[in-house]
Amino acid sequence: MKLYNPPSPLETKVISKRFGVENSWRLDTYLATGGFEAFKKTMEMSPDQIIDEVKASSLRGRGGAGFPTGLKWSFVPKNVEGPTYIVVNGDESEPGTCKDRLLIEHDPYQMIEGILIAARAVGASKGWVYIRGEYRYLIDHLDSVLKEAYQRGYLGKNIAGTGFDFDLYSQTGAGAYECGEESALLESLEGKRGVPRIRPPFPAVSGAFQRPTVLNNVETFSSVPEIIKNGGKWYADLGTPKNGGTRMVCLAGHVNKPGVYEVPLGMNMMYFINEIGGGMWKGKKMKATIPGGSSCPILRADECDIPMDYDSMAKAGTMLGSGGMMVMDEDTDMVKIALRIMRFYKHESCGWCIPCREGTTWLQKMLARIVDGNGAMRDVDMVGDLAKSMLGRTFCPLGDAAAMPTISIVEKFRPEFEAYVARNPFANSELVQVG
Amino acid sequence: MTFSPELEARFADLLTHYPPGRQRGALVPMLMYAQDEVGAVTPELMAELAKRLDVSVLQVDEVVGYYSMLHKKPQGKTHVQICTNVACMLRGGAELYDHACKKLGIGHKQTQASGVFSLEEVECIGACSWAPAIQLNYTFHHEVTTDKLDQLLEGLQ
Structure with a gap:
């Protein structure tokens, strides 16, 4: 069975040690x-x-x-x-x-x-x-x-x-x-x-x-x-204390060597991205990284110099999650990222809990309004506020999963949202809030 | 309603997987495997599975309505699924999807009149480190460019 990406010599192979061995599944x-x-x-x-x-x-x-x-x-x-x-x-x-x-x-x-x-x-x-x-x-x-x-x-x-x-x-x-x-x-x-x-x-x-x-x-x-x-x-x-062992990290986005790699818990995230992931592509600078799947709050580039274990991630206000790390370069449009993430959660909300079903629907509408150039300044606040009001109010974590990245993207990249709104000549009018 | 002997054998095996009286557990797998053979979840198929699992047709219908891979209308001979979720988006998934729309002349969840291709913009399919990724029916293709997509689709005309 072929490997989808070459392994790195810097991995610690405990559970992936048979990957690439002939007939490894037999x-x-x-x-x-x-x-x-x-x-x-x-x-x-x-x-x-x-x-x-x-x-x-x-x-x-x-x-x-x-x-x-x-x-x-x-x-x-x-x-x-x-x-x-x-x-x-x-x-x-x-x-x-x-x-x-x-x-x-x-x-x-x-x-x-x-x-x-x-x-x-x-x-x-x-x-x-x-x-x-x-x-x-x-x-x-x-x-x-x-x-x-x-x-x-x-x-x-x-x-x-x-x-x-x-x-x-x-x-x-x-x-x-x-x-x-x-x-x-x-x-x-x-x-x-x-x-x-x-x-x-x-x-x-x-x-x-x-x-x-x-x-x-x-x-x-x-x-x-x-x-x-x-x-x-x-x-x-x-690993590190209370964070035993290794885990599979799925590196994706704007890096030279995206791939799935097994590393010990507690490896420094910038070391992982630069040494195992080959660093940023096209000589670009990093803008942000989602460390463990799209449900995790985003980290700015200057927040990524931390150990990859559950407790260090929690201290940085995010999560190790499922190991899905998505790296974004300086040209990435964070408003569009926020909208794409919300489109996903709106599509996947099962509709059982109202804060999740309605919250994801309205957040998607508001984010789309901003991206389409019809947003008002108060929309930016409303996105953050509505997302916060979903936290902890649903049967399962899907509502939180939709809210957490949104809150963090608005907080950390607010000028990008405001720049979109500034392009709307009616941004400060009370009359634009339709649909 | 009759199925192929292979599918009947698969159903018979599936029904042994669940605790006594809980054969309804086979509903989602039966719908998936039957849909592959029948081409869509038809009213006849729902009625047949309801009868076999001793549930109401409505109970089957509400399950069908929930899962995004279950579809009541037939799809094209090749169902083209292009992921535009974040990891794929960062590496050109959205452009790939736009390209496919133009090339195939159809949009999201549409099927060509000829029945050859249908298209769907899908959510994350679990190939994020080898993005952008697509599926042609159940087959994954990784690191797909517009040229590679053209070649793949032309080979299936």
Whole structure:
């Protein structure tokens, strides 16, 4: 399977180490390179020991929220009657993100082993890998891998002779950003519209088909085998305190070498962009960067000299998110970026919560008005104010995801909005506010 | 309504994936796979799946209305999907989409009278580091220029 971009010698390859190896997705390749050693090791560990090892690794969710994985697993109730499930989030719809598809393409057994270890830890018997519908090639690929795994005894009954049983299936989405949100994903898995559920109860208690469920991102599960094999401490030490390990960063935008690269948490962001990403294209200067998918508040160029870990990003007022980093040069029109981002959220809002449905619709209208040269000065304030009024007022984070980048772009690049408005001869008139 | 033996086999397998009594979980996959074979989500298809999964046609319809990849009208033989979301926009996705509109003589969600091509401006398709990206039906093409797009489309005329 070919690589979409050449690797960088400056990467730390833990979960992407098989990328580019011939037949890397086949079971024999996986077994020949240490595959399933971790799973076998867990057969001698108690569920609590497995969870403690994952806690010690300080692995945090790679889908966006960054919740500590071991802690999440520990919330699943023990000794309950009836089944417990695993759901893998491979919806990968956050703009800027294109890493999970690589993990399933190049090293699907690593993810499967991570799922089996999680299943051992929480006593799960069945799981689904939910993959966005656009990735049909990937679903077909995973289906053929699952078939091989069943035939070779690495799924189904008595896995690898351990006496442990587990079933795993693929599940296709059908085009909906919202289904990357965990509770909407579970609705979709049950054959419904992807509308979020109110929480609590959280999926650990009542998830897929109202059963206790562990739900994590593809990359999160893919990180588990190396943690078990080498120990939680080894993994934690790769990153910074409370931010263990490595992660896949998807570099996009105005850089010389865009691509998906695996780096330790805590790597300096400017170092990453300049040394691994080859720096800015065409000799341009950087204007801004969205560090972790379009839901994250934007950083000005002068704010980007920071470590890439969850806590440093939070300190800088943004998020590591899903690893989708989009770099913009000095010529980028930030008003148009704000409008394009809002068009996306307006399209994807499921319509369940009014602040999100109406907020995204009106924000798009106001931003379009400004871009079209019909904006008034008070529109600029209104965009910021309306976005702020959406924060925390919706069932799921989509409303926040639309509001946060918008607030930050208006605050940090306000002169660009004002320049658009200044071109409108009626900008200060009270009579222009129609539609 | 009858389907190909391959699709029937796929349905039969799908229905074993869910807990007892929860076969409705197969609805979205069944709609996706059936749509590929039938060409669109027709009223007959919705009625058939409703019957098989023991839900109402309305329950199927509301699901179809939610997901952007499910469509009730047939698309062109090649459905051209061009991403203009931020990562693609930064590297020429919007210009690529405008070029496709002119070249194909159709706009967003339109199909040529000949039925050869249909066009859609899509949201992020998850190929951001290799932008601008497009999909022709389910096939990804990365780092697409207007010249490359012309070649791809001319090869499919």
